[in-house]
Amino acid sequence: MASPRLPLEGIRIVDLTIVWAGPSGTVFLGDLGAELVRVESLQHPDVNTRGQTRIPKAALEGGGGGQFPKRDPGDRPWERSASFQYSGRNKISMTVDLERESGKEIFLRLVQKSDVVFSNYAAGTLEKLGLTYPVLREANPKIIMVYFPGFGLSGPYKYFKGFGTNMEALAGLTALRGYTDMDVTVNGSVFQADAAAGAMGAFLTLLALHHRNRTGKGQFIEMSQAETTLHHLSQAWFQYAMNQRLLDPMGNRDGAAAPQGVYRCSGDDNWVAITIEDDKMWATFCDVIGRPELSHDPRYADIVNRYKHQDDLDPIIAAWTQDKRHYDLMHLLQGRGITASAVISHREIFDDPHLQARGFFKQVELPGVGLFPHAGPVYKMSKTPLKEPHRAPLLGEHNEYVYKTVLGYSEEEYQQFVRDQHIGDTYIDLLPKPQGVSP
Numbered sequence: 001m002a003s004p005r006l007p008l009e010g011i012r013i014v015d016l017t018i019v020w021a022g023p024s025g026t027v028f029l030g031d032l033g034a035e036l037v038r039v040e041s042l043q044h045p046d047v048n049t050r051g052q053t054r055i056p057k058a059a060l061e062g063g064g065g066g067q068f069p070k071r072d073p074g075d076r077p078w079e080r081s082a083s084f085q086y087s088g089r090n091k092i093s094m095t096v097d098l099e100r101e102s103g104k105e106i107f108l109r110l111v112q113k114s115d116v117v118f119s120n121y122a123a124g125t126l127e128k129l130g131l132t133y134p135v136l137r138e139a140n141p142k143i144i145m146v147y148f149p150g151f152g153l154s155g156p157y158k159y160f161k162g163f164g165t166n167m168e169a170l171a172g173l174t175a176l177r178g179y180t181d182m183d184v185t186v187n188g189s190v191f192q193a194d195a196a197a198g199a200m201g202a203f204l205t206l207l208a209l210h211h212r213n214r215t216g217k218g219q220f221i222e223m224s225q226a227e228t229t230l231h232h233l234s235q236a237w238f239q240y241a242m243n244q245r246l247l248d249p250m251g252n253r254d255g256a257a258a259p260q261g262v263y264r265c266s267g268d269d270n271w272v273a274i275t276i277e278d279d280k281m282w283a284t285f286c287d288v289i290g291r292p293e294l295s296h297d298p299r300y301a302d303i304v305n306r307y308k309h310q311d312d313l314d315p316i317i318a319a320w321t322q323d324k325r326h327y328d329l330m331h332l333l334q335g336r337g338i339t340a341s342a343v344i345s346h347r348e349i350f351d352d353p354h355l356q357a358r359g360f361f362k363q364v365e366l367p368g369v370g371l372f373p374h375a376g377p378v379y380k381m382s383k384t385p386l387k388e389p390h391r392a393p394l395l396g397e398h399n400e401y402v403y404k405t406v407l408g409y410s411e412e413e414y415q416q417f418v419r420d421q422h423i424g425d426t427y428i429d430l431l432p433k434p435q436g437v438s439p
Contacts, residue, residue: 006033007384011209012114012406014039014107015091019048019163020191021148021225022120023087024198029118029205030090031377031386037110037402038091040395041098045427050088050395051081053427069369078427079394085366086375088392094402095395096422098129103422107131108139109407115212116144116205120197120225123149123158133220142218144208148201152224162226164191171229176236179251196232197225258307262343263318265326271343272321272329279303284336289320364391396425 008029015038017023030036040046045053055065055073065071067082074080094110097103108131111117117136119126126132126147133145147153150162157170168174168191177187204221212218230237236247252273254260260275276282279302283295294300294316299309306313321329326342333340344352350361350373361373377386403409403417417423 004383004385006387007381008032008034008209011035011116012037013116013118013205014110014114016117016119016121016126017049018046018120020083020087020194021164021197022118022201023049024195025120025201025205026091026118027087027089028199028202031389033387034116036091037114037398037406038088038093038393039098039107039110040093040095042095042396042421042424042426042428043097043099045078045429047078050078050084053078053430069366069372074368076395076426079392080366080369085392089364089374089389090387091393092398092401093393093396094399095424096417097420098131100422102420104130106403106407106417106422108136110402111136111139111143113406114140114143115209116146118146118201118205120148120201122161123151123153137218137220140218142212142216144205144212144218144221146201146205146208146221146223148197148223148225148228150225152227153222157226164193165189167191167193167197167226167229171226172233172236173229176233176247176249178249180249182249192232193225193229197223197228200228253310258303259310259313259317261310261314261317263314263321265321265329266323267325269345270326272326273341273343274317274321274333275339276306277339281338282306285333285338288333288336288338289317291316291320362389364389366391367394394425395427396423399423399425 011029011034013026013029013034013036015023015026015036017026017038026034026036047053051067055068055077059065060068060071060073068074068077068080072080078084096106098107133147136143136145149158150167151157151160151170160166162170165174168177171193173192174184174187178184179186200223204223208219208221239245239247252260252262254275257275257277262271262273264270265272274285276285279295282300283292286292286295298305300306300313326344330340330342342348349355355361360376362376363371364374365371374389374391376389380386400414403414403423404411409417414423421428
C-alpha cells in the first residue's frame with residue numbers, strides 16, 4: 001500500500017529568508033512536506049544565517065567556537081554552524097545573483113514553477129532588486145507572497161533595520177523582561193520575537209494556500225515582526241490602556257500565582273521551578289516540605305497575602321530545596337499535584353527521559369562529522385505523516401536539480417551559468433585568485 005502523502009507535498013516554496021525569524025518559519029512548512037528552495041548568492045555571503053566565512057581563532061576559543069562540531073569550523077564554516085543546521089533543515093540550496101538581469105530572469109522562472117515566495121528581508125531589499133509582488137504576480141498569477149520585515153511595509157519605521165533585540169525593544173517586551181532589582185541591560189539573548197514571527201509566517205502561508213485552493217487566486221501577505229511580538233504582551237498594554245497601570249519586570253514571579261520562583265538545588269548550578277496556583281496546592285506544598293503550620297499562618301493563608309509576602313517565603317523554600325536533586329524534586333512535587341519542573345541544561349536535554357520516550361530527537365548525518373541528534377517536528381498528527389528531519393544543505397548543493405529538473409535549463413545553459421558565476425558552491429571572495437591578479 002502506498003505511503004500517505006505529506007500535507008504540503010507538491011508545494012514548492014521559494015525561501016528568501018535570513019537570520020532566525022524567516023528561516024524558522026519555512027522549517028515548519030518543510031516538516032509538512034513542502035519543497036523549500038533556499039535562494040543563495042555567491043557574491044554576498046549570508047553571514048547572519050549561515051555564519052561567518054572566516055572565524056578568528058580567538059572566537060573559536062571563546063563562546064563562538066561552541067557552535068561548531070568539536071569547535072572545528074572546518075574549511076567551510078558556513079556549512080557547519082549550529083544555528084544553520086536547525087534553520088536549514090529539510091531545505092535545498094540553489095545559487096543565483098539576483099543583482100543582475102540574468103539572475104532575475106532565473107529567479108522569475110523559479111517563481112513560475114513555485115507556489116509561495118517567503119521572505120523576511122528588510123523592507124526595500126526586494127524593491128531594489130525589482131522583485132516586488134506585482135512583478136512576481138506577472139510571472140505567476142497564482143503566486144503567494146508572504147513578506148514580513150521587522151516593522152512592516154508602511155509607517156515611519158518601514159526602512160529601519162532590526163534584529164530580535166530591536167523588535168522586542170520597540171514592542172515593549174525588553175522593558176518587561178528581567179528582574180525587579182535589575183535594569184534591561186541584563187536581558188539575555190534568547191529572542192521571542194524571532195520565533196513568534198516565524199511561526200506566524202508559516203500560519204499565514206497555510207491560510208493563503210487554503211484560500212487559493214478555494215478561489216484559485218494567489219495573494220500578497222504583509223506582516224510586521226514587531227507587531228507580532230506586541231500580541232504576546234496584550235496583558236501589559238491592556239492594563240495600561242484601561243487602568244494606566246504600568247507593569248514592571250517580575251523576574252520569575254507571576255501575577256496570579258504565589259509563591260512562584262526558581263530555587264537552587266544540590267549539585268553545580270541546578271535549580272527547580274515551582275508554582276503554587278491556589279490555597280489547596282499551598283497546603284499540600286507545606287505538608288510536603290514539613291512545614292504544615294505555614295498554611296495556617298495568616299501571612300500566607302491565601303493568595304493575596306502570599307503574594308505580599310513572597311520575599312519571606314523564598315528563603316524558606318530555598319532552604320528546603322538546596323540539598324535535593326532538581327529531577328527528584330520535580331517528580332516528588334508533581335506526584336502530589338504541585339506544578340514543578342527541573343531547570344535542565346542543554347546537556348541534560350538529550351538525556352531527558354520524557355523527550356527520549358517521545359522520540360523528539362532524530363539522528364541526522366552531517367558530512368565530515370557523523371550522526372548528531374536533531375530536533376524533530378514539535379507536534380504529531382494522528383492521520384498525517386510529517387517529514388523526518390534532513391540536514392541543512394551545503395551551499396549550492398542542489399543547483400543541478402533546480403536548474404535542470406525544476407527550471408528545465410539545458411546542460412549548455414547550465415555551464416554558462418557556472419561561467420557567469422550564478423552557479424557554484426563557494427563564495428566568490430573565497431575562491432583562489434588567478435595568478436597575476438592582486439587581491
